[in-house]
Amino acid sequence: xxxxxxxxxxxxxxxxxxxxxxxxxxxxxxxxxxxxxxxxxxxxxxxxxxxxxxxxxxxxxxxxxxxxxxxxxxxxxxxxxxxxxxxxxxxxxxxxxxxxxxxxxxxxxxxxxxxxxxxxxxxxxxxxxxxxxxxxxxxxxxxxxxxxxxxxxxxxxxxxxxxxxxxxxxxxxxxxxxxxxxxxxxxxxxxxxxxxxxxxxxxxxxxxxxxxxxxxxxxxxxxxxxxxxxxxxxxxxxxxxxxxxxxxxxxxxxxxxxxxxxxxxxxxxxxxxxxxxxxxxxxxxxxxxxxxxxxxxxxxxxxxxxxxxxxxxxxxxxxxxxxxxxxxxxxxxxxxxxxxxxxxxxxxxxxxxxxxxxxxxxxxxxxxxxxxxxxxxxxxxxxxxxxxxxxxxxxxxxxxxxxxxxxxxxxxxxxxxxxxxxxxxxxxxxxxxxxxxxxxxxxxxxxxxxxxxxxxxxxxxxxxxxxxxxxxxxxxxxxxxxxxxxxxxxxxxxxxxxxxxxxxxxxxxxxxxxxxxxxxxxxxxxxxxxxxxxxxxxxxxxxxxxxxxxxxxxxxxxxxxxxxxxxxxxxxxxxxxxxxxxxxxxxxxxxxxxxxxxxxxxxxxxxxxxxxxxxxxxxxxxxxxxxxx
Numbered sequence: 001x002x003x004x005x006x007x008x009x010x011x012x013x014x015x016x017x018x019x020x021x022x023x024x025x026x027x028x029x030x031x032x033x034x035x036x037x038x039x040x041x042x043x044x045x046x047x048x049x050x051x052x053x054x055x056x057x058x059x060x061x062x063x064x065x066x067x068x069x070x071x072x073x074x075x076x077x078x079x080x081x082x083x084x085x086x087x088x089x090x091x092x093x094x095x096x097x098x099x100x101x102x103x104x105x106x107x108x109x110x111x112x113x114x115x116x117x118x119x120x121x122x123x124x125x126x127x128x129x130x131x132x133x134x135x136x137x138x139x140x141x142x143x144x145x146x147x148x149x150x151x152x153x154x155x156x157x158x159x160x161x162x163x164x165x166x167x168x169x170x171x172x173x174x175x176x177x178x179x180x181x182x183x184x185x186x187x188x189x190x191x192x193x194x195x196x197x198x199x200x201x202x203x204x205x206x207x208x209x210x211x212x213x214x215x216x217x218x219x220x221x222x223x224x225x226x227x228x229x230x231x232x233x234x235x236x237x238x239x240x241x242x243x244x245x246x247x248x249x250x251x252x253x254x255x256x257x258x259x260x261x262x263x264x265x266x267x268x269x270x271x272x273x274x275x276x277x278x279x280x281x282x283x284x285x286x287x288x289x290x291x292x293x294x295x296x297x298x299x300x301x302x303x304x305x306x307x308x309x310x311x312x313x314x315x316x317x318x319x320x321x322x323x324x325x326x327x328x329x330x331x332x333x334x335x336x337x338x339x340x341x342x343x344x345x346x347x348x349x350x351x352x353x354x355x356x357x358x359x360x361x362x363x364x365x366x367x368x369x370x371x372x373x374x375x376x377x378x379x380x381x382x383x384x385x386x387x388x389x390x391x392x393x394x395x396x397x398x399x400x401x402x403x404x405x406x407x408x409x410x411x412x413x414x415x416x417x418x419x420x421x422x423x424x425x426x427x428x429x430x431x432x433x434x435x436x437x438x439x440x441x442x443x444x445x446x447x448x449x450x451x452x453x454x455x456x457x458x459x460x461x462x463x464x465x466x467x468x469x470x471x472x473x474x475x476x477x478x479x480x481x482x483x484x485x486x487x488x489x490x491x492x493x494x495x496x497x498x499x500x501x502x503x504x505x506x507x508x509x510x511x512x513x514x515x516x517x518x519x520x521x522x523x524x525x526x527x528x529x530x531x532x533x534x535x536x537x538x539x540x541x542x543x544x545x546x547x548x549x550x551x552x553x554x555x556x557x558x559x560x561x562x563x564x565x566x567x568x569x570x571x572x573x574x575x576x577x578x579x580x581x582x583x584x585x586x587x588x589x590x591x592x593x594x595x596x597x598x599x600x601x602x603x604x605x606x607x608x609x610x611x612x613x614x615x616x617x618x619x620x621x622x623x624x625x626x627x628x629x
Contacts, residue, residue: 020270026266091286131237135151137213141211147188160210160211161212163212165214165245165247167201167254168251170253172254175194177217197248233491233497239310245314247301247319249302262322268337315329333352386405391461393443410496430480434561435471437466438467451464503628511533513543515530515543526544527544545590560606563615572606572615573594577626586628
């Protein structure tokens with residue numbers, strides 16, 4: 001079915017009050033980012049699909065009483081090869097009028113219900129006395145004098161709860177706490193001295209009946225390395241004990257503010273009365289499909305790596321999105337469109353983010369059958385999800401790589417009682433080593449890079465800037481023996497923070513290989529064929545390099561780490577290594593090694609047994625002791 005053929009027509013129809021065209025116009029701006037286009041031609045094609053046939057985009061199966069309305073945008077000259085085509089999908093769902101509260105009342109309701117009724121939101125046992133950060137911004141309500149002051153909580157113990165703020169700094173200059181102005185800010189300062197995001201957050205906190213707010217730039221001295229190191233180590237406690245975290249989710253700088261202008265009718269959705277046959281319901285509404293992903297997951301704030309920890313550890317998060325508020329806690333994801341919680345049709349891998357908190361069971365991972373084989377295995381699966389989400393974020397300061405996840409590591413360690421080793425864990429270390437850089441890139445699409453200054457050993461994902469797929473903790477057979485693993489922290493007694501060095505001494509089989517040119521048939525620059533010596537290598541072996549173009553036509557050593565049965569053979573995985581010192585037998589990681597073994601695919605030292613469907617190392621394969629650095 002055809003719709004308007006030009007941008008001008010769509011704009012005019014929207015201005016005359018057509019709700020469908022308003023919905024379509026908003027979606028157009030989301031996909032293009034601008035009202036202006038060098039070409040006025042607009043091809044918009046749409047169609048309706050029944051829910052029962054609509055398992056799409058990684059979402060759960062759409063209930064049969066729903067329909068999907070798909071718009072295809074095509075901008076530019078008709079039939080031009082350079083036309084860019086984008087899709088926007090809406091759910092057409094049965095509509096029932098609900099009692100709607102204003103934003104403040106709805107937020108207050110969610111907050112009170114989470115505190116009183118949600119079991120998982122109150123899983124942390126109350127302490128003998130409330131926890132408070134070292135410093136807090138106190139909102140003064142006496143009516144005279146300054147609006148705010150920095151409260152030194154050890155000297156002036158607060159009364160009542162505090163909230164926290166997640167935001168993006170941006171490039172603008174604004175008031176920050178330093179050693180030179182600490183005394184002045186303790187005496188008091190004006191809210192007018194703060195950027196819009198801070199002023200809005202303070203208004204929200206005050207409106208919800210709270211007196212204290214933690215803001216990183218005002219509660220950590222920005223000119224003191226010692227203070228930053230100390231406070232960064234407490235960040236997990238700061239967010240975990242907050243009453244609620246205020247998230248300036250839509251903005252990109254402190255100048256943007258939390259609040260934004262919007263059309264309230266877009267929150268409600270488009271009410272329609274279709275004449276389709278066989279409908280039991282006569283009133284429907286059209287709502288964006290994947291609403292949470294666009295409103296929260298893909299928003300600017302959640303591209304920051306630090307925010308992964310802030311979202312997970314805070315018991316509740318109030319998101320200020322571009323078009324509406326969103327609420328996130330351990331038991332519900334909600335927004336103004338769905339104040340009672342997201343329906344099944346809107347749930348996906350992008351929702352229930354807080355289920356990844358190691359301190360809760362994790363709804364999304366409870367159904368994994370193999371998590372029952374080990375008391376700690378379920379927690380390790382959650383950690384892997386955290387690492388994947390964390391490495392998809394961006395860090396302004398490269399040295400923060402391990403620091404920005406310290407709070408989560410502390411909570412994880414309290415559950416599994418395992419030694420933390422540069423982002424990996426001692427009880428699953430062999431399989432933890434088998435991480436991979438997804439596509440050889442960072443989440444931004446740029447090629448992965450290795451840190452210029454040391455921040456983690458090469459065997460840790462923290463040594464790279466890249467989007468990581470962690471090694472699975474249930475690897476079937478481990479073929480190496482780890483004798484010792486050591487990390488040396490910058491701050492003595494804090495092995496979860498910055499490191500000076502780290503190494504692993506292990507025993508295993510090393511095979512020498514030669515990296516071949518990329519296989520043109522696979523079109524995967526991050527998947528390089530490798531020929532293993534000695535003997536007749538007829539198996540399929542690849543290396544997924546940690547850094548693109550680092551291994552072309554080079555010799556490598558392949559350490560065989562594990563095997564896992566597959567339906568048609570066995571998958572062998574290991575590490576691709578470069579030798580850094582032959583005398584000391586030290587090696588550094590350069591990639592992930594992988595081989596597929598079937599009855600007809602063999603190597604002289606690695607043999608596939610058809611009867612047992614397992615890979616066995618030949619008696620000629622000698623084990624060596626090496627040091628990974």
